Amino acid sequence: MINTWSYKEEYKLIRKKILKTIDKTLSSGNIFFGKEIQQFERNFSKYNNFKYGVAVGSGTDALHISLLALGIGHGDEVITVSNTAIATISAIVSTGATPRFIDVDNNYLIDFKKIPKKISKKTKAIIPVHLYGQSCQIDEICKIAKKFNLKVVEDCAQAQGAKFKNKYIGTFGDMACFSFYPTKILGAYGDGGFVGTNNKSLYEKIRQIRFYGIDQINKKNKFYKKYYANIHGVNSRIDEIQCAILNLKLPYVASNIKKRQRIAKIYNKELKETNLILPKENKHNKHSYHLFVVYHKNRKLIFKHLKKHKIFLSIQYPYPVHKMNGYKKYNKNLISLPMSEKLSTGIFSLPIYPTLKDSEILGFIKILKKIIKSI
Numbered sequence: 001m002i003n004t005w006s007y008k009e010e011y012k013l014i015r016k017k018i019l020k021t022i023d024k025t026l027s028s029g030n031i032f033f034g035k036e037i038q039q040f041e042r043n044f045s046k047y048n049n050f051k052y053g054v055a056v057g058s059g060t061d062a063l064h065i066s067l068l069a070l071g072i073g074h075g076d077e078v079i080t081v082s083n084t085a086i087a088t089i090s091a092i093v094s095t096g097a098t099p100r101f102i103d104v105d106n107n108y109l110i111d112f113k114k115i116p117k118k119i120s121k122k123t124k125a126i127i128p129v130h131l132y133g134q135s136c137q138i139d140e141i142c143k144i145a146k147k148f149n150l151k152v153v154e155d156c157a158q159a160q161g162a163k164f165k166n167k168y169i170g171t172f173g174d175m176a177c178f179s180f181y182p183t184k185i186l187g188a189y190g191d192g193g194f195v196g197t198n199n200k201s202l203y204e205k206i207r208q209i210r211f212y213g214i215d216q217i218n219k220k221n222k223f224y225k226k227y228y229a230n231i232h233g234v235n236s237r238i239d240e241i242q243c244a245i246l247n248l249k250l251p252y253v254a255s256n257i258k259k260r261q262r263i264a265k266i267y268n269k270e271l272k273e274t275n276l277i278l279p280k281e282n283k284h285n286k287h288s289y290h291l292f293v294v295y296h297k298n299r300k301l302i303f304k305h306l307k308k309h310k311i312f313l314s315i316q317y318p319y320p321v322h323k324m325n326g327y328k329k330y331n332k333n334l335i336s337l338p339m340s341e342k343l344s345t346g347i348f349s350l351p352i353y354p355t356l357k358d359s360e361i362l363g364f365i366k367i368l369k370k371i372i373k374s375i
């Protein structure tokens with residue numbers, strides 16, 4: 001029976017290649033900062049149309065390091081959403097800056113019309129989150145940023161390969177941040193992240209911040225001095241094995257997205273007559289369907305019935321970040337975000353990953369439809 005994603009299905013298919021890659025990498029003598037990272041930074045930048053790219057330890061680090069490279073810290077504010085992974089907010093708070101929350105629209109993405117009202121003298125940047133695999137209204141967001149002299153750091157962790165008006169997401173703002181957490185569209189077999197940019201001076205800062213403020217990769221580089229920090233940095237190394245695995249898997253991204261889009265089509269066709277609220281695809285978007293998120297006001301009951309069939313679905317996300325103990329102090333004036341709060345009570349994610357078989361999808365749909373009809 002259908003289940004939530006496990007890397008084991010994919011691993012069965014590419015086991016020999018993965019083991020060969022790991023062996024070759026370990027035999028090279030470099031655990032960090034060898035050929036694989038350089039190759040991956042070139043490959044992933046080329047795929048996404050970035051002039052420059054820096055591979056880092058995780059998606060959270062990618063966001064944190066990007067904000068540090070912009071000089072964002074104590075006393076500054078960064079505008080983003082609450083309907084996102086905790087990581088987006090955690091990265092802002094780690095710099096010392098304060099997150100300012102905006103509600104989401106009918107696509108569950110940042111409602112750009114609400115941004116101008118949230119801008120203060122302290123605002124330095126906007127982090128639009130391309131959630132679930134779908135682009136925000138990124139052209140409008142960049143227009144607002146330009147008008148108010150703000151930086152845009154795109155959170156692309158869930159939307160590799162997604163496009164807005166035929167252009168890859170991540171190529172609109174000042175920097176684009178990706179995650180290679182194993183469940184992602186391009187997933188490592190461990191943690192990993194990436195910052196892409198077309199700005200050379202930001203690129204040079206990011207490379208140094210990644211490794212204690214030293215630029216380690218290219219020893220001929222103008223910044224390189226052993227054990228010498230040019231600027232304040234962190235440790236966000238990504239190892240050679242992860243980069244080698246990512247190099248191996250990158251060529252499959254396009255076909256995997258097609259498989260995800262095909263599954264989304266099946267769900268849309270088979271579930272359109274039910275009272276589930278299905279995801280809306282913006283007309284300018286190419287959705288890469290990292291997740292297929294639906295809404296039903298009786299989620300609890302649906303989950304109870306699914307449990308009887310040993311089906312356990314996930315919720316991205318069950319709590320809006322501005323309501324969490326760890327972050328509610330940043331919700332100045334205790335504003336309410338009605339759409340984000342409502343969503344958290346009824347959204348859930350249907351299984352969508354490339355190794356799913358048609359028989360599994362159709363079997364699952366049959367059960368789900370029966371449950372919805374009965375409640």
Ligand SMILES: Cc1ncc(COP(=O)(O)O)c(C=O)c1O
Nearest residue numbers: 058059060085087088157179181
């Ligand atoms: C929207 C979003 N931003 C950031 C991250 C952080 O990525 P990582 O888990 O690699 O730190 C994630 C990962 O879950 C995410 O979904």
